[in-house]
Amino acid sequence: MALLSPEQVAAQKANVDAFFGVAGKIFEGVEKLVALNLQAVRATLAETQENMAKASGTTEPPQWFSLQAGFTGPFAEKSLSYGKQVFEIASTTQAEVTQLAQTHYERYNDRVQALVEEAAKHAPTGSEAAIAAWKSAIAATTTLYETLQKTGQQAVHAVESNFDAVTATASKAVRNNSEQAPVAAGAKR
Template sequence: MSSVPQHILANQKATVDNFLAIQEAVFNGFEKLVDLNLKVARASLDEASQKTQEALSVKDVQEAVNFASGLVQPGSDKITAYGKQVYDIVSGVQSTLTKLTEEQIAQAQRQLDETIDQIAKNAPTGSEGAVALMKSSLATATSAYESAAKVARQATDAAESNFAAAANATIKAANDAAEATKTATRARRAPASEA
């Protein structure tokens, strides 16, 4: 026979399960980041080797200019893609942690509500006002939490929009820079060939 009520044991088990789920989410996110960084490092080494071979095979100025201008665009695209992948991983971990935290808070609110109900059942006559005050305080705290959670979700959505806009602006700037380099090169060569 156990002197600990079963609902307390169930609540403790749920808390431990939640803690383990949080640890797993953080570890999985870390594992994804390490895997991404290893893939990026490997791809960078392979690309550096390939670009070195291409650079060694350049024969004239025009090929050198084309080679140099071709280096700008793929690099910026890769940096943007890498940033997006990191953001997606971190966002996924954050989403999982938010969900687990919300579940934990909802569980704590249910426990507190059950405790207040138990107090109300066992409270002496005349303490209805105190019980009503506790229930009102719990409802106010729940409402404040829900408002804060809503604001946090809106902030996350705004951050995602800003990230997408910044990524698009970076790609456009890299494209513009590559095009300007090509145009400047053509302009420099034009007077030389006319002479």
């Protein structure tokens, strides 16, 4: 039976800590989504009850149509707000997980570089090319990781900007429609 070296034990502990750190952040994100969904369901039920009470009190068709038009605007605004909150939760969770992964990667990369440096000190004569190849591979991997990370961040920022633009446009359209709906309902009378 082989015992683990102190370095292997430390590496395993770091991996377990990283796993539970990421799992904890993901769980926090899911918890926020569940809370948001419960809040949305409660609000929707309360509004539905209120709207049904208002609708049952109408006696004229134009009143009913005007009332229905009044429900559309707030519902659309709340839907947009809900979508934005879901996106913010997902974006925050993704950023936290990315930060944890980056920290873990940097620690791992530092350990690998230290291992290569230690191996280079004790390497036999003539192994300089192999050590240089290791160092080159580590540098290439680091560069690739940093490039992928920057590309991912740019993609997230682009999606965030597009989402904000779409939300603003949709919100403006909803406001315009809700302002025009009572006027149109009053014109049909």
